[in-house]
Amino acid sequence: MSVTVKIPTPLRPLTRGRDSVQVAGATARQVLESLEKECAGIRARVCDERGEMRRFVNLFLNDEDIRHLQGLDTLVKDGDILSIVPAIAGGAEAGSANSLRGKQG
Secondary structure, eight states: OEEEEEOOGGGGGGGTTOSEEEEEOSBHHHHHHHHHHHSTTHHHHHBOTTSSBOTTEEEEETTEEGGGTTGGGOBOOTTOEEEEEEOOOOOOOTTOHHHHTTOOO
């Protein structure tokens, strides 16, 4: 069963620049395991040391957040698209940007 995994720009160095990778698996977890075999190091960016999804990474199966399905145990089928989407946290208030860069003033 072939699933397309969409890769965000920050993780593309691990996929040799590819924006998507075709891998096999029956669940989202198995897809990530297959992806790791082909693109070493990517699983650690998506999952924590317990093997669960990192808090600031989202996985969408087609258009559905897998957290609202069965998480990493969500079943996938041939032709599905699993997208890795880094969560975007809020920005800095005006005037505080300098402190984020370590500058005084």
